[in-house]
Amino acid sequence: MNISDKIFKFFGGIKPEGHKQISTRNPIKRLPLPKELIIPIRQHVGKMPNIVVKIGDRVLKGQILAEPVANMSAATHASTSGYVKEIKPMNIPHPSGLPDHCVVIETDGKDEWIRLEKIDIKNISLSNLLEKLKHSGVVGLGGATFPSHIKLNANRIQTLIVNAAECEPYITCDDMAMQEMTQDFIDGVNLIMHILNIPKTIIGIEDNKPQAISKLNSVLGSSKNIHLKIIPTVYPSGDEKRLIYLMLGVKIPKEKRPTELGIQVFNVATLISIARFINYGEPVISRVVTVTGALGQPNNYQALIGTPIQQLIKDAGGDPSQEVIMGGPMMGFKLPHTDVGVTKAMNCLLAVTDEMKSKASTEMPCIRCTKCVEVCPAQLQPQELYWHAKSKQFEKLTDDYKLFDCIECGCCSYVCPSNIPLVQYYRYAKSEIREQAKSSEIADIARDRNEFRLFRLEREKNERAERNAQRRAQVSDEDKKKLIEEKKATIEAAMKRVEENEE
Amino acid sequence: MTPLDSPAIKKNMSVSAIMFTVTLALIPALIAQIGFFGLQILGNLIIGISFALILEAVCLKLRHYPIKPFLKDGSAFLTAWLLVISIPSSTPIWVMLVGLFFSIVISKHAYGGIGSNPFNPAMIGYAVLLISFPKIMTNWPSAEQFDFNNFLNFSQLFSMFASIDIVDGIVSATPLDKIKTALFLGEPINNSFSIFDQFNAYQIMSIFYLIGGLYLMIKKIITWHLPVFLILSIFVFSFILHQINPDVFMPSLFHLMNGATFLAAFFIITDPVSSPTTLRGKIIFGVMVGLITVIIRNFGGYPDGIAFAVIFMNIFVPLIEKFTQPKVFGYE
Numbered sequence: 001m002n003i004s005d006k007i008f009k010f011f012g013g014i015k016p017e018g019h020k021q022i023s024t025r026n027p028i029k030r031l032p033l034p035k036e037l038i039i040p041i042r043q044h045v046g047k048m049p050n051i052v053v054k055i056g057d058r059v060l061k062g063q064i065l066a067e068p069v070a071n072m073s074a075a076t077h078a079s080t081s082g083y084v085k086e087i088k089p090m091n092i093p094h095p096s097g098l099p100d101h102c103v104v105i106e107t108d109g110k111d112e113w114i115r116l117e118k119i120d121i122k123n124i125s126l127s128n129l130l131e132k133l134k135h136s137g138v139v140g141l142g143g144a145t146f147p148s149h150i151k152l153n154a155n156r157i158q159t160l161i162v163n164a165a166e167c168e169p170y171i172t173c174d175d176m177a178m179q180e181m182t183q184d185f186i187d188g189v190n191l192i193m194h195i196l197n198i199p200k201t202i203i204g205i206e207d208n209k210p211q212a213i214s215k216l217n218s219v220l221g222s223s224k225n226i227h228l229k230i231i232p233t234v235y236p237s238g239d240e241k242r243l244i245y246l247m248l249g250v251k252i253p254k255e256k257r258p259t260e261l262g263i264q265v266f267n268v269a270t271l272i273s274i275a276r277f278i279n280y281g282e283p284v285i286s287r288v289v290t291v292t293g294a295l296g297q298p299n300n301y302q303a304l305i306g307t308p309i310q311q312l313i314k315d316a317g318g319d320p321s322q323e324v325i326m327g328g329p330m331m332g333f334k335l336p337h338t339d340v341g342v343t344k345a346m347n348c349l350l351a352v353t354d355e356m357k358s359k360a361s362t363e364m365p366c367i368r369c370t371k372c373v374e375v376c377p378a379q380l381q382p383q384e385l386y387w388h389a390k391s392k393q394f395e396k397l398t399d400d401y402k403l404f405d406c407i408e409c410g411c412c413s414y415v416c417p418s419n420i421p422l423v424q425y426y427r428y429a430k431s432e433i434r435e436q437a438k439s440s441e442i443a444d445i446a447r448d449r450n451e452f453r454l455f456r457l458e459r460e461k462n463e464r465a466e467r468n469a470q471r472r473a474q475v476s477d478e479d480k481k482k483l484i485e486e487k488k489a490t491i492e493a494a495m496k497r498v499e500e501n502e503e
Numbered sequence: 504m505t506p507l508d509s510p511a512i513k514k515n516m517s518v519s520a521i522m523f524t525v526t527l528a529l530i531p532a533l534i535a536q537i538g539f540f541g542l543q544i545l546g547n548l549i550i551g552i553s554f555a556l557i558l559e560a561v562c563l564k565l566r567h568y569p570i571k572p573f574l575k576d577g578s579a580f581l582t583a584w585l586l587v588i589s590i591p592s593s594t595p596i597w598v599m600l601v602g603l604f605f606s607i608v609i610s611k612h613a614y615g616g617i618g619s620n621p622f623n624p625a626m627i628g629y630a631v632l633l634i635s636f637p638k639i640m641t642n643w644p645s646a647e648q649f650d651f652n653n654f655l656n657f658s659q660l661f662s663m664f665a666s667i668d669i670v671d672g673i674v675s676a677t678p679l680d681k682i683k684t685a686l687f688l689g690e691p692i693n694n695s696f697s698i699f700d701q702f703n704a705y706q707i708m709s710i711f712y713l714i715g716g717l718y719l720m721i722k723k724i725i726t727w728h729l730p731v732f733l734i735l736s737i738f739v740f741s742f743i744l745h746q747i748n749p750d751v752f753m754p755s756l757f758h759l760m761n762g763a764t765f766l767a768a769f770f771i772i773t774d775p776v777s778s779p780t781t782l783r784g785k786i787i788f789g790v791m792v793g794l795i796t797v798i799i800r801n802f803g804g805y806p807d808g809i810a811f812a813v814i815f816m817n818i819f820v821p822l823i824e825k826f827t828q829p830k831v832f833g834y835e
Contacts, residue, residue: 011832016512169512241833254833329511356511362572364518365618369775371516374726379832383780402831410510417518423509 005229008249010242012377013234014411016169016330018208023172023290023298028180030302031315033107037079037306038341039065040092041101044139045146046072053103057084062114062283065103068134074147075135078105079285079304081112093309093326093343097336105306116281121194126153129195136277137284137344142238142267143327145345148274151264152195158262160198161247162189162271164205164212165231165238168328171348173288174268176300178205178212181272182219184279188271189226191278196264201226202247206233235330236409240265242377254405269347289342291316293325293351306341309349313338316351323352330410364418372412372422378405382412386422389429394436397429404430522577524724528715529584529770532708536588538649539704543592546660547599548584555583555603562612578617582606585625585770589763589810590632591643598636602628622817623777626810633810641806643677649707677705679762679806706760716769728785729778730768736793737764744801752801762800762807767792771809777817783827784820792816 042048049066053059059078066076086104094100119132133149140146142163166174178185189201205213207230220226231237231246241252244263252258258265266274269287276282285305289312292298296317303312310320325332327348334352372382385403388396397403403426412422536544559579563570586602606628614620633640653659719725737758744752758764763771772778772792779788792812799808 014514016514251833251835254831325511329509331509332511333509334511350511352511362569364572364576365616367518367578367618367775368778368780369521370780373780377832379829381780381828400828402834405831405833408509414510414512415514415516417516417521419513419517421508 006249007229007231008245008247009232009234010237010245010377011379012375012411013236013242014375014414015234016414018233019170019292020172020175020208023170023292023300024176024211026297026299028176028288028300028302029315031307031311033080033109033111034304034307034311035107036085036308037082037105037107037304038090038308039076039079039103039105039306040090040341040343041066041076041103043076043137043145043305043344044074045144046070046074048101049073049076051087051101051103053084053087055084055087058082058108059084059105060112060114062116062285064135064283068147071134072147072150073134074139074149075137075283076103077137077283077285077305078103079306080105080107081110082107091337091340093335093337093340093346095333095336102341118281119278121191121278126195133274133277135283136273138270138273138277139284139344140267141269141273141284141287141344141347143345143347148266148270151259151266152192154196154259154264156262157196157198157259157264158200159248159264160189160192160196160201161244161258161263161265162201162203163238163240163243163265163267164203164209165243166209166268167206167233167235167238168330168332168348169235170292170350171290171328172292173290173300173347175209175212176290177268177272177288178209179215182215184272184275185268186216186219186226187279188266188273188275191275192264192266192271193225198264199225203228204231204237204243204247205229206231206237208233235411236377236407239377239407239409241407254402284344287342287344287346289346290348291318291351292348294318294322294353295351303342305344308339308341309335309346310338312342312349313351318351325350325352329356330414331408363420366418366420369417371415371417375411375415377409377411378402378407380406382422385429386420386425389425392429392432394429394433398433403433406430518576518578521724522581524722525581525719525770526577526584528718528724529588531715532711532766533588535649535704535708535711536592538651538653539707540592540644541653541659542656543659544588547587547592547594547596550596550661551587551599551603552580552583554600555579555607558604558607559612562608562616566612566616568616573617576617578611579607582611582624582628585766586628589625589629589766590640593642593644594632594636594639598632598639601635602632604628605631618776620776621820623771623774623813625774626771626813629810630814633805637805641677641680649704677761677806679800705762709760709765712765712769716765719769719773725769725773726785728782729772729789732786732789733768733772733793734759734764736790737797740794740797741801744797758797758800763809764796767796767809767813772813777813777820779820779823779827781824781827781829783829784823787823787827788816788820791819 041051047070050069051066053065060081061078063078064075065078068075082105084103085106089099090102092100092102119129130149130153133152134147138148140148164174164178192198193201203216203226205228213228213230216228220228229247236242237246240258243265244258245251250261252261273284286302287305289301289303291301291312299316301312313322313324320338324335324338326335326346327333329350332348332350366383366386368383370383376382381401384401385397385406388401406426408423408426410423416422556574556579559574560570563573583603586606587599590599590602606624610622610624610627611617611620716730720727738755741752741758742755745754772789779785795812795815796808799805799811
């Protein structure tokens with residue numbers, strides 16, 4: 001299979017300071033077993049799984065705590081052995097700050113596994129494999145947490161693209177995972193290629209990861225099917241559509257999915273977890289988390305799902321009062337609560353630095369300098385989106401300026417000389433538009449209902465009138481007869497009396 | 504910081520920093536102007552900018568805006584600078600102040616302040632003065648030579664207070680004026696004077712505006728589209744006219760090196776607020792401003808027409824933008 005070496009540079013993007021080296025000096029670290037794990041039940045996009053344990057149960061490492069309820073769902077597992085201490089709504093790492101159901105496990109220190117069964121990939125049907133994967137808890141670990149078994153239910157995939165770009169500043173978990181779990185990673189690639197019968201794979205990796213690149217090169221050797229493409233460090237090259245363009249020069253058209261063009265994309269950490277599940281039977285009970293930013297010793301951790309994040313921050317030389325961003329500085333969000341456990345979506349914990357705190361805050365008017373246009377990777381007109389979002393011209397936003405193609409990467413806000421929080425304006429407009437769509441849907445339903453009610457009332461009225469008319473018709477016939485008979489009888493009686501009197 | 508206040512990092516570039524860089528790019532031409540015309544221009548700048556900042560502050564106060572951050576954005580400063588250097592330094596002070604009033608108060612704040620003005624504020628002020636005081640606006644002091652003594656002749660600094668009208672004798676017409684007059688009198692232009700036997704003050708200043716403009720491009724404050732297409736447009740259209748009748752129409756190089764060609768190309772039409780934001784829009788805008796300028800210079804009543812051309816094309820910006828929206832990723 002011949003794969004071109006050409007890199008197709010996408011429009012826009014920015015080159016912020018990487019700050020990657022501060023967290024790559026030491027190998028991936030493991031913390032001693034925490035006393036308690038706080039495991040949110042739903043850690044994926046899709047339906048809330050069904051909790052199958054109860055308070056007081058002893059659970060083993062890798063045991064299912066919650067079963068998937070639908071296809072768009074995934075299982076959640078116990079990350080170590082211990083006792084179910086609590087099942088209740090608790091704080092979770094989510095921008096809304098709203099609590100969700102969590103299982104608290106009091107660990108017993110034995111770290112005792114369930115019986116692990118590896119999968120014989122050569123002799124398993126696809127449907128069986130997908131069912132097993134659904135119960136493995138494997139979801140997209142790049143942050144999207146889309147259940148992986150759904151992505152493996154695809155046909156005619158020509159190219160597997162591995163997203164190893166890791167374009168957000170500060171984050172290094174994929175970089176370190178590729179260096180230390182190189183074989184698992186390549187196994188994952190090969191397994192996906194086998195399962196979906198994909199002829200070629202391109203790994204897209206930014207040129208700021210030389211160690212991972214040389215490690216991969218030595219493992220891949222002269223592999224013909226797996227190709228490493230080293231791309232320049234430009235944010236957001238790790239965005240799916242931008243990465244596909246970088247690799248293949250293909251722009252995924254609006255409202256199409258990569259699979260429709262024979263392309264499937266997987267992230268590094270997800271491939272490793274797929275390999276661990278198929279080759280060793282291990283469900284997703286831990287992940288690599290970069291703990292970095294304004295900390296004494298930034299580091300990467302192989303952290304059990306549910307590990308209280310304060311333990312990671314403390315180990316990395318931070319203190320509990322620090323503000324923490326989950327994810328990178330471009331798209332991450334500040335955690336509303338820091339008393340939460342590690343989740344599958346948590347690729348990075350970033351302690352807010354002084355530089356971030358001093359971010360200029362006076363919002364000035366837009367001077368239409370179009371610095372934002374120059375960096376927008378979706379090739380939108382951010383200044384127009386801002387203008388129309390501010391003036392609430394939602395139809396123009398969606399129809400003329402394609403608001404919903406905005407990926408919220410933050411490049412526009414990053415360069416805006418007027419310090420306008422552009423992404424917030426777009427999020428606001430998007431939610432307003434969705435809200436309006438929803439309420440117009442509700443209004444449609446209500447109108448339909450009302451129309452039906454009026455129709456029903458009218459129909460009932462007509463029916464009633466008809467019935468009355470009928471009844472009146474029936475009733476009056478009888479009445480007439482009766483009346484006539486009564487009258488006749490009265491007349492006859494009177495006649496009789498007259499006759500009797502005459503006699 | 505709210506939970507969704509992403510991104511958490513920011514490139515260190517403010518509106519003030521942009522305006523500062525633009526001012527820096529204007530300094531070489533200012534030095535040339537002082538060398539040719541004397542320190543008076545510096546005095547005018549000091550007075551004009553101070554007045555503009557006071558006007559700006561008053562407007563902000565009246566409109567209930569915070570004064571400090573908006574004064575710091577440097578827009579009033581830059582508008583005043585551009586207007587003051589565009590008018591002859593012998594202009595009476597009150598005339599200059601009238602122009603500034605129209606620039607800052609009428610064309611900007613009355614339309615909603617920075618970012619909302621449809622017309623280029625400096626050009627509105629200039630056009631008002633050119634229409635109201637045509638004689639003053641077209642009479643530049645004579646300057647044949649660059650004189651270092653001009654930098655030391657401090658008596659000139661505030662000489663605008665000395666007279667309220669221009670003094671005869673030290674005034675001469677600009678090259679564009681001479682051409683207009685010659686054409687008006689029906690004289691063949693090549694006989695009236697030779698244009699390239701010396702680099703006069705205006706041509707030297709043009710070169711410095713060009714250098715300043717290139718600096719702004721390197722600093723990525725402006726993109727190349729607007730300047731290049733304006734210059735190309737003036738070049739091509741005046742070339743065509745010159746080919747048709749060289750006795751009446753001056754060659755392209757003359758039009759590039761005289762008048763406000765380079766000043767407008769790099770510092771006036773690059774005003775982001777009143778120019779198109781789209782790439783194709785910038786091309787249309789640059790070409791049209793150039794075309795209208797060439798028409799006014801060769802057929803109109805004014806020696807230079809860039810200010811009118813810019814204002815005229817400002818009207819079309821929303822329309823131009825509507826029809827030049829680029830394709831969004833995935834819609835090709």
